Amino acid sequence: MxxxxxxxxxxxxxxxxxxxxxxxxxxxxxxxxxxxxxxxxxxxxxxxxxxxxxxxxxxxxxxxxxxxxxxxxxxxxxxxxxxxxxxxxxxxxxxxxxxxxxxxxxxxxxxxxxxxxxxxxxxxxxxxxxxxxxxxxxxxxxxxxxxxxxxxxxxxxxxxxxxxxxxxxxxxxxxxxxxxxxxxxxxxxxxxxxxxxxxxxxxxxxxxxxxxxTKSRDVIELGKRFYYKQIQYDIRKAYELGADKMVDNLQIPDCQEGIKSFIEKRKPQWSKK
Missing domain, CATH: 3.90.226.10 (2-enoyl-CoA Hydratase; Chain A, domain 1)
Structure with missing residues (x-):
């Protein structure tokens, strides 16, 4: 357990x-x-x-x-x-x-x-x-x-x-x-x-x-939801939707914190919903 x-x-x-x-x-x-x-x-x-x-x-x-x-x-x-x-x-x-x-x-x-x-x-x-x-x-x-x-x-x-x-x-x-x-x-x-x-x-x-x-719940949720969405489409449509989702992902505060922590060489401090 x-x-x-x-x-x-x-x-x-x-x-x-x-x-x-x-x-x-x-x-x-x-x-x-x-x-x-x-x-x-x-x-x-x-x-x-x-x-x-x-x-x-x-x-x-x-x-x-x-x-x-x-x-x-x-x-x-x-x-x-x-x-x-x-x-x-x-x-x-x-x-x-x-x-x-x-x-x-x-x-x-x-x-x-x-x-x-x-x-x-x-x-x-x-x-x-x-x-x-x-x-x-x-x-x-x-x-x-x-x-x-x-x-x-x-x-x-x-x-x-x-x-x-x-x-x-x-x-x-x-x-x-x-x-x-x-x-x-x-x-x-x-x-x-x-x-x-x-x-x-x-x-x-x-x-x-x-x-x-150890990962952001917001980012994991976004990724999981998109996975189940994109597998319903052909590959061209999936990539089109994927590009939009990557842009959406970059607007999430936890993503901005993750990038900042990577640059500053420290552990990210994820937010809570």
Missing amino acids: PYKLFSKKFLTIATQRCMSQYTKTELSNGIKTITMCDTKTRNSLSINMMGDLIKNIKDTNNTDLRVIIITSEGPVFSAGHNLKEIAQDPLKQRTCFNLASELMFSIIDSPVPVIAKVDGVAAAAGCQLVAQCDIAVCTDRSKFSTPGANFGIFCSTPGIALARCVNKMATLHMLLAGLPVSAEEAKNIGLVTQVCKPEMLDEYLQVICTAIT
């Missing part, structure tokens, strides 16, 4: 904790960790679980917040949607998939980076959740799959997130065959950023989080 990850010199704010039946949250030193803890259902993305995740991801009003980590308890990161919950009820089915879309967009729209921390199995919508995060790190014992076709429900929505971070053949192999891929395979196809030994996972996360938390 973030409290253990960072040395004392980084612990500048009090740790805040919140717990429900489905998730535990902890905010410390600018890092919010959301832990799925419904191990009885293998951390299934039930309607209640997704509601908790959405609420916690969207709660970004704390100006100290810089990073969100999504992780889990138990050997399964998430087994995907709770099929028992939605098997027979069309209303629950629609509610479930609408919430799933809202969850994915909450990650995209979050002003701070969202990182998946995986130590175990991520299947179906659980794999979708990993693929939709901005960064994903996992242990070498983790596995990823979209096995819905095995049970008669094709992983159509998980395929949306997969297709946007993994190449076509790897995506279709996962969707059509339904076979799991190893952690190393997941890294090779672009599904995860880094694979670590279990005992090294927190250390690697520390490196990423420290790198992000």
Whole structure:
């Protein structure tokens, strides 16, 4: 957890904790960790679980917040949607998939980076959740799959997130065959950023989080929002928009402070919203 990850010199704010039946949250030193803890259902993305995740991801009003980590308890990161919950009820089915879309967009729209921390199995919508995060790190014992076709429900929505971070053949192999891929395979196809030994996972996360938390939140937010905007356009339009965004970026006070600190050879003093 973030409290253990960072040395004392980084612990500048009090740790805040919140717990429900489905998730535990902890905010410390600018890092919010959301832990799925419904191990009885293998951390299934039930309607209640997704509601908790959405609420916690969207709660970004704390100006100290810089990073969100999504992780889990138990050997399964998430087994995907709770099929028992939605098997027979069309209303629950629609509610479930609408919430799933809202969850994915909450990650995209979050002003701070969202990182998946995986130590175990991520299947179906659980794999979708990993693929939709901005960064994903996992242990070498983790596995990823979209096995819905095995049970008669094709992983159509998980395929949306997969297709946007993994190449076509790897995506279709996962969707059509339904076979799991190893952690190393997941890294090779672009599904995860880094694979670590279990005992090294927190250390690697520390490196990423420290790198992000030392940057301006305003600048990171601008950059993340533009990334998701520009990938919708052809390359000519993207460069046109990118030039405008660079000019906008230069008007931000934190950018001016960053340039000034670089010239003066000192650490920048970022503002807070």
